[in-house]
Amino acid sequence: MSVDKETVKRVARLARIAVTDEEAASLQGELNTILGFVEQLNEVDVTGIEPMIAVIAMQPRMREDAVNDGGKAADIVANAPVREGNFFVVPKVVE
Amino acid sequence: MNEAVRTKKPSKLIRGATGDWEVVIGMEVHAQVASNAKLFSGASTEFGGAPNDHVSLVDAAMPGMLPVINRECVAQAVRTGLGLKAAINLRSVFDRKNYFYPDLPQGYQISQYKQPVVGEGAVEVDMPDGETITVGIERLHLEQDAGKSIHDQSPTMSLVDLNRSGVALMEIVSKPDIRSSEEARLYLTKLRTILRYLGTCDGDMEKGSLRADVNVSVRRPGEPLGTRCEIKNVNSIRFVGQAVDYEARRQIEIIEEGGTIDQETRLLDASKGETRSMRSKEEAHDYRYFPDPDLLPLEFEQGWVDGLAAELPELPDAKKTRFIAGHGLSAYDATVLTAEKETADYFEAVARGRDAKLAANWVINELAGRLNREGKSIVDTPVSAAQLGAILDLIGENVISGKIAKDLFEIVFAEGGDPREIVEKRGMKQVTDTGAIEKVVAEIVAANPDKAEQARLKPAMIGWFVGQVMKASGGKANPQAVNAALKAKLGME
Numbered sequence: 001m002s003v004d005k006e007t008v009k010r011v012a013r014l015a016r017i018a019v020t021d022e023e024a025a026s027l028q029g030e031l032n033t034i035l036g037f038v039e040q041l042n043e044v045d046v047t048g049i050e051p052m053i054a055v056i057a058m059q060p061r062m063r064e065d066a067v068n069d070g071g072k073a074a075d076i077v078a079n080a081p082v083r084e085g086n087f088f089v090v091p092k093v094v095e
Numbered sequence: 096m097n098e099a100v101r102t103k104k105p106s107k108l109i110r111g112a113t114g115d116w117e118v119v120i121g122m123e124v125h126a127q128v129a130s131n132a133k134l135f136s137g138a139s140t141e142f143g144g145a146p147n148d149h150v151s152l153v154d155a156a157m158p159g160m161l162p163v164i165n166r167e168c169v170a171q172a173v174r175t176g177l178g179l180k181a182a183i184n185l186r187s188v189f190d191r192k193n194y195f196y197p198d199l200p201q202g203y204q205i206s207q208y209k210q211p212v213v214g215e216g217a218v219e220v221d222m223p224d225g226e227t228i229t230v231g232i233e234r235l236h237l238e239q240d241a242g243k244s245i246h247d248q249s250p251t252m253s254l255v256d257l258n259r260s261g262v263a264l265m266e267i268v269s270k271p272d273i274r275s276s277e278e279a280r281l282y283l284t285k286l287r288t289i290l291r292y293l294g295t296c297d298g299d300m301e302k303g304s305l306r307a308d309v310n311v312s313v314r315r316p317g318e319p320l321g322t323r324c325e326i327k328n329v330n331s332i333r334f335v336g337q338a339v340d341y342e343a344r345r346q347i348e349i350i351e352e353g354g355t356i357d358q359e360t361r362l363l364d365a366s367k368g369e370t371r372s373m374r375s376k377e378e379a380h381d382y383r384y385f386p387d388p389d390l391l392p393l394e395f396e397q398g399w400v401d402g403l404a405a406e407l408p409e410l411p412d413a414k415k416t417r418f419i420a421g422h423g424l425s426a427y428d429a430t431v432l433t434a435e436k437e438t439a440d441y442f443e444a445v446a447r448g449r450d451a452k453l454a455a456n457w458v459i460n461e462l463a464g465r466l467n468r469e470g471k472s473i474v475d476t477p478v479s480a481a482q483l484g485a486i487l488d489l490i491g492e493n494v495i496s497g498k499i500a501k502d503l504f505e506i507v508f509a510e511g512g513d514p515r516e517i518v519e520k521r522g523m524k525q526v527t528d529t530g531a532i533e534k535v536v537a538e539i540v541a542a543n544p545d546k547a548e549q550a551r552l553k554p555a556m557i558g559w560f561v562g563q564v565m566k567a568s569g570g571k572a573n574p575q576a577v578n579a580a581l582k583a584k585l586g587m588e
Contacts, residue, residue: 014381016195053392060391065130065167069137069151076147076155076257086146087245087254090197094246094253 001039002032107275108316111347117316118343119323120273120309121233122335124286126265126296127240127304128171134239134263135162135205142302146256154261156200161389168263169393171295172212172237173403175265178293178410179232181216183400187236189390192382197255198242206266208384211236212393218269219412220278220285221430230282231270240264265296271310271320276339280332283307284434287332288411292436306330311342313350321346322356326363326370338363342370414439422451431459437473438463444480449487457483461504478507485514494518496525496574498565527573529580532564535572536580539563550585557581 003011005021008028012019019027073086082089108115130140136153153160176183188210191203213235220228242257267286273279287305290296297304307330312323324346326338341363346356361370409417411433418429418439432442432455441462446454462483466476486503489495495503495518503523507514518524526532539560540547550556557578564577581587 014193014383053386058391059394061163062166062169063132063137063163065132065165067132067137067139069132069153070139070149073145073147073150076150076152082252084248084254086148087256088147088197089249089252090244090255092246092249092251092253093197093244 001035109343111351113351116313116347119271119312119320120279120339121271122269123308124267125306126290128168128263128265129296130168130263132165133261134165134168136261140262144258149258154257170403172265173400174293175295176213176235177404177407178289179216181232182214184212184214185395187212187393189387190384191387192384198244204239205387206238207236218285220281230272233268233270235265235267238264238266276336279339280336283332283335288434292408292410300331307335309335309338311339313343313346322358324359324361326361329363334363334365337368341368424455428455441473441480445484453487465508482507482514494524499523499570525571525573526568527576529576532572532576533580535564535567536584540584554587
């Protein structure tokens with residue numbers, strides 16, 4: 001599998017990363033090297049082997065249904081570049 | 096896609112300019128899980144609240160925060176799956192659905208993609224004509240809700256509140272088994288009823304606890320499925336019907352004029368009853384799902400599922416069947432009474448040891464009608480089941496007539512009190528003493544000789560006399576006794 005320059009630019013846009021044409025060309029090379037390496041892994045026969053999710057077989061921790069967090073609106077918006085009261089303020093986005 | 100599951104019903108087809116069309120509908124319903132805390136954090140799910148007050152650092156996606164799943168939210172999803180007669184998956188996986196929007200601070204929604212917690216099930220929907228349709232459930236998965244953007248406070252900026260961010264939702268996906276706007280409305284109504292019986296979602300559509308994405312396509316009967324459009328975020332049952340009606344018409348017109356349907360996302364403008372294209376979403380459809388590395392697969396034992404199953408309440412279908420078989424109610428009455436669990440419980444309390452059909456009539460016609468006029472629900476009825484039961488007992492004992500019972504009901508509704516005492520104190524007992532009734536009848540007949548003459552020729556005139564006697568007795572005379580006395584006096588029969 002390999003990617004062309006258009007794919008690189010599309011993926012960049014989906015990730016909201018600004019990429020110039022020159023950068024896209026060089027990223028294309030880097031990504032194709034990585035994809036080529038990953039492709040090598042396909043040579044290993046993994047028939048009948050469950051994908052390993054975690055090194056130690058374990059169950060996810062669960063929390064009880066209790067409210068024990070929140071009430072810290074000032075902290076939540078503390079680093080917001082713009083705020084109004086305890087709202088975040090962002091450039092208008094509307095359908 | 097199970098295109099052949101439903102047999103075609105001519106009455107459900109839509110007539111176009113060039114022939115009949117069949118509308119095919121599938122729905123994705125987002126139901127907010129009833130829980131105290133959010134799906135992956137300990138912040139409150141309570142509606143409202145000051146801006147960003149019900150937000151933890153996890154919900155705000157601060158760096159380094161890790162999600163820990165709320166066990167009760169999982170239990171609620173499993174209960175819902177059981178209520179939908181669906182397969183429960185003992186192992187499911189959380190994935191990241193990637194997109195950018197200001198009210199989604201993570202930049203992705205934690206959802207379930209290829210391995211949802213609940214698999215295939217079914218919902219039975221009763222149609223008004225007596226037909227029962229089965230709508231297949233494709234899957235149910237758990238996911239996070241997003242925050243809320245407020246656009247009307249400034250011309251150039253939007254305000255973002257993350258109180259809803261991270262609240263647990265169940266997305267319930269139906270198969271494309273729905274064939275009319277009426278079916279779509281009744282499917283959503285039934286789903287809401289089931290969720291409310293289970294207590295897994297409060298079903299409050301005004302607060303956004305239940306929203307539907309409606310997929311609509313049209314085709315010539317018997318042909319393969321057409322291209323569908325998805326109408327997003329429809330937030331009332333009535334609007335679902337509107338969206339389907341408008342969208343089906345729109346698609347039929349385009350095809351009949353030689354055009355083709357673009358697969359797209361649309362929005363319902365409820366004030367105009369129209370749908371319009373939501374172009375900005377088109378590009379966003381590349382969600383690049385992948386398993387969330389912060390979360391292990393969700394696994395639980397069959398024994399835990401069995402425990403939840405054992406504690407499920409009686410569901411609307413079972414209750415309805417029992418009301419028909421056990422209480423002798425009509426299918427219609429049973430459907431009305433079981434639509435809300437509180438109404439069913441109320442009915443059962445009134446019917447216990449009494450005439451169930453009479454109880455059903457009073458609950459459906461008098462009580463529900465009266466509550467409706469006041470804009471009240473059965474939960475805040477001023478007439479308790481015990482009070483209504485007492486009124487029915489008074490009718491059964493012939494202490495009051497059905498007509499007086501309605502007056503009595505009105506008094507209890509407005510003022511409260513013990514019905515039996517009210518009847519006693521206000522002298523509302525019906526007069527069954529035939530001597531007293533005959534005396535009134537004789538007086539009225541004597542005072543209206545011309546009318547009496549007419550009544551002998553035209554028996555329908557007796558109604559006028561009944562009215563007069565009832566009036567003279569303050570409505571308390573037993574109507575059967577009045578009728579009998581009048582007929583005897585006027586020499587009828």
